[in-house]
Amino acid sequence: MYILLLPLLAAPLTARPFDSLPPARTRMAYEPAGRTVTITVGPFRLPAMGHDHDMMMMMMDGWAEDRSDPVTWPADTWLQGFQLRVVDGAGRELSRRLLHHWAVIDLDRRELVYPVAHRVMGGGAESGDVRLPPTVGVPLPAGHRLQAFFMWHNDSDQDLEAVYLKLTITWLPGNLQPRPVPVLPFWADVDFHPGQGGANRYDVPPGGSTRVAEFTVPVSGHLLVLSGHLHDYGASIRVEDALTGEILARVTARRDSDGAVREVSRELLGLWGPGPHFEANRRYLIVVVYDNPTGAPLTGVMGVIGGLFQPDDLKAWPAVDATNPDYQRDFAGFLRASTVAMANRTRMLP
Incomplete structure (x- = not known):
């Protein structure tokens, strides 16, 4: 390679x-x-x-x-x-x-x-x-x-x-x-540009914003664990079914009084059941929410989810x-x- x-x-x-x-x-x-x-x-x-x-x-x-x-x-x-x-x-x-x-x-x-x-x-x-x-x-x-x-x-x-x-x-x-x-870890970025590094960031206007990106998976399976990465004033990230609008999973930020993100929740979706099922090639959304009470734009923020995925058939995972x-x-x-x-x-x- x-x-x-x-x-x-x-x-x-x-x-x-x-x-x-x-x-x-x-x-x-x-x-x-x-x-x-x-x-x-x-x-x-x-x-x-x-x-x-x-x-x-x-x-x-x-x-x-x-x-x-x-x-x-x-x-x-x-x-x-x-x-x-x-x-x-x-x-x-x-x-x-x-x-x-x-x-x-x-x-x-x-x-x-x-x-x-x-x-x-x-x-x-x-x-x-x-x-x-x-x-x-x-x-x-x-x-x-x-x-x-x-x-x-x-x-x-x-x-x-x-x-x-x-x-x-x-x-x-x-x-x-x-x-x-x-199980295999996975991630998705609300603003992914392969190899461009800093381009995987965006700005949030005063008052806050919601940013959305669509993705698919090539193999069906269950989402067992979800967490994420947010910058200061980040509020939440959720995953939705693009066709039905159903919220499949959501993580939230724990912030200090100054907006600094100290932790993003980790949702154990497969603890009491199989977890949400993702279908191969079906459209899904990552939705990132930022608050911004500062009165000025927030520059260079990110919104990334990561978690554990249990494929229905590991052999179907693309090479x-x-x-x-x-x-x-x-x-x-x-x-x-x-x-x-x-x-x-x-x-x-x-």
């Missing part, structure tokens, strides 16, 4: 002017006895941005993300959950809010909604860790290639040195009997196609974004 994509990035990747900043190291620890894989990426230097909204927008306009090296998954497994930590060089835990958002992609499986590399896990500053019950699991075969991408956001007034991202993934053996029910233009643009955008991140950090070094 890298061979197909590198020609799209020849200039930034082969003639990078940012070599004064050494790349962060990626280490993977496979612990069969504890049934964990821990991926550690770092160190990073995070310059203080204070509460400089303009600086954050400048970073996002360049879609400045960092990345890990690709790692090869070591065994046939069922993923059970993850714990994400941000730590310093001594292993002391730092605030998770240093991460604006993050994702781990599987280069060898496609997404449910889009023909791009599968986002196995991810979230925003307001997202928590995940632990699945042992009756369900995310199938991940040995040999699949994973890579992490993430955006830092140090809104404090203090530079942070030697910051590390530490992701611990828990799993069950692939030959477990009885077999867990196969990944690394020659698909959207796949190539999407992954090229990830790589280009991390090059921008290196440039931004270099410019802010003393």
Whole structure:
């Protein structure tokens, strides 16, 4: 897959002017006895941005993300959950809010909604860790290639040195009997443009707005869990049947008095029943609602849902196609974004 994509990035990747900043190291620890894989990426230097909204927008306009090296998954497994930590060089835990958002992609499986590399896990500053019950699991075969991408956001007034991202993934053996029910993470963006990064954002006028995007899924199945990612003053995200208008699921933001989003709810739709059923190729809507009492436009907001999907037939999940233009643009955008991140950090070094 890298061979197909590198020609799209020849200039930034082969003639990078940012070599004064050494790349962060990626280490993977496979612990069969504890049934964990821990991926550690770092160190990073995070310059203080204070509460400089303009600086954050400048970073996002360049879609400045960092990345890990690709790692090869070591065994046939069922993923059970993850714990994400941000730590310093001594292993002391730092605030998770240093991460604006993050994702781990599987280069060898496609997404449910889009023909791009599968986002196995991810979230925003307001997202928590995940632990699945042992009756369900995310199938991940040995040999699949994973890579992490993430955006830092140090809104404090203090530079942070030697910051590390530490992701611990828990799993069950692939030959477990009885077999867990196969589920796969999925996501959908109300303003998705493959590979364009900052274009996946929009502005909210004074008084608020509702934004809608249509999507389909190529395989039928049940929605078991839903959560989302919203910026400040975000209110809710819901999924509707485009034909009937029925609300299939809805998540809401928990906000501080100043509008800052601290958490987006996680709806366990399959806890007491099968969860809403999605039909292949039927039209659905993602509806994102923002309030805006500030009297000025809110710039650069996002609206993304993510959750767990139980396909009726796992074998019907479409195979990944690394020659698909959207796949190539999407992954090229990830790589280009991390090059921008290196440039931004270099410019802010003393």
